[in-house]
Amino acid sequence: MSYIEVKNVNFAYDGRQVLRNVSLKIEKGEFVGIIGPNGSGKSTLVKVMVGNLVPSTGEVLYEGVNLQNIKDRSFISYLPQRSFSFNSSFPASVEEVVSMGLYARKGLFKRLSKEDWEKVYEALKIVDMFEFRSRLIGRLSGGQLQRVFIARSIVSEPQILFLDEPTTGIDAKSEKALYELLEKLNKERGITIVMVTHDIMAITNKAHRIICMTDGKINEKCEAIDIEKHDFTSFLYEYPVKKVKHQHNNNGSVEHV
Ligand SMILES: Nc1ncnc2c1ncn2[C@@H]1O[C@H](COP(=O)(O)OP(=O)(O)OP(=O)(O)O)[C@@H](O)[C@H]1O
Ligand SMILES: [Mg+2]
Numbered sequence: 001m002s003y004i005e006v007k008n009v010n011f012a013y014d015g016r017q018v019l020r021n022v023s024l025k026i027e028k029g030e031f032v033g034i035i036g037p038n039g040s041g042k043s044t045l046v047k048v049m050v051g052n053l054v055p056s057t058g059e060v061l062y063e064g065v066n067l068q069n070i071k072d073r074s075f076i077s078y079l080p081q082r083s084f085s086f087n088s089s090f091p092a093s094v095e096e097v098v099s100m101g102l103y104a105r106k107g108l109f110k111r112l113s114k115e116d117w118e119k120v121y122e123a124l125k126i127v128d129m130f131e132f133r134s135r136l137i138g139r140l141s142g143g144q145l146q147r148v149f150i151a152r153s154i155v156s157e158p159q160i161l162f163l164d165e166p167t168t169g170i171d172a173k174s175e176k177a178l179y180e181l182l183e184k185l186n187k188e189r190g191i192t193i194v195m196v197t198h199d200i201m202a203i204t205n206k207a208h209r210i211i212c213m214t215d216g217k218i219n220e221k222c223e224a225i226d227i228e229k230h231d232f233t234s235f236l237y238e239y240p241v242k243k244v245k246h247q248h249n250n251n252g253s254v255e256h257v
Contacts, residue, residue, distance in 0.1 A: 001064045003028040003192060004049065004160070009058035011041075011048055018044050019055070020216040026194065028159075031186045033203035034196045035222075036213035042196045043081050045213065046162050049194070050078040077101070077158035079149055081165045081196070094140070094148050095120055095133040101152035123151040126181055128174070143170040150178060154185065160192040161185070167199060175199075179206050 002025040011019035018041050026032055034042050047053040049060055051067045060067040067073075092100075098120045099112055112120075124130040127147040137145060146169055153161060163182075167175045183206055185191045197203050204210065212222030 005061040009055040031193045033207035033210045040213040041216040075159040077153045078162045079153040098151045101155040123155040127151045163195045
């Protein structure tokens with residue numbers, strides 16, 4: 001039995017079909033990347049997998065149990081795409097926002113213990129935002145806010161972490177730190193990670209496996225590609241990937257042409 005099984009899932013928004021008979025399996029401890037063009041259904045698939053959307057037909061099973069029958073879903077953590085469209089004028093401090101990641105498990109209105117706050121601070125240190133802990137979130141840059149949301153999604157020590165384009169808007173240094181963090185959470189704590197991204201090179205380096213979506217379907221051809229060999233070239237050009245031509249000049253500089 002797989003840890004997660006998506007079985008023949010169809011999903012439509014207002015009668016317009018977006019997921020078409022999607023089936024996939026994810027094993028415990030895997031680090032899986034999901035890639036595909038804009039509008040191909042990646043975010044919708046993730047929302048179905050975390051239970052925010054209910055499939056029109058088909059089912060999502062966790063260790064054989066239909067997600068619809070699992071009441072306590074606090075073992076699942078989900079960082080939605082564009083989290084920072086979240087009302088950032090909400091008058092909460094950085095540490096308060098991160099502590100919200102603990103409520104799913106503790107229940108709302110429970111006071112946080114000293115250990116809970118330690119976890120909040122540790123998560124903030126991991127994303128290098130500890131110094132900002134008392135600042136109101138409305139006074140952060142977009143990338144800083146995204147790092148706060150990443151801290152919130154890991155603070156509860158979930159068993160499975162879904163991240164939908166978490167690196168959008170964050171700088172190269174933080175992006176590298178995030179990938180290293182995810183790798184560590186995966187290797188050392190055995191957290192299963194499912195990450196949607198357009199950053200094909202980075203995800204190919206870090207993930208165990210890549211799932212490709214095209215037009216609401218899993219692209220099996222892409223799944224068969226050997227990730228060890230990074231053999232994405234043939235597949236890549238079927239996608240609207242921006243190809244940048246460049247030439248090496250005699251003086252050693254590189255110029256885009
Ligand atoms: N709330 C919604 N209501 C209606 N249609 C939607 C909604 N959300 C997404 N869609 C449509 O469903 C399709 C799949 O969207 P989805 O967000 O899953 O794509 P995606 O692969 O995550 O794209 P991106 O790379 O741009 O994030 C798109 O055609 C989109 O316009
Ligand atoms: Mg998306």
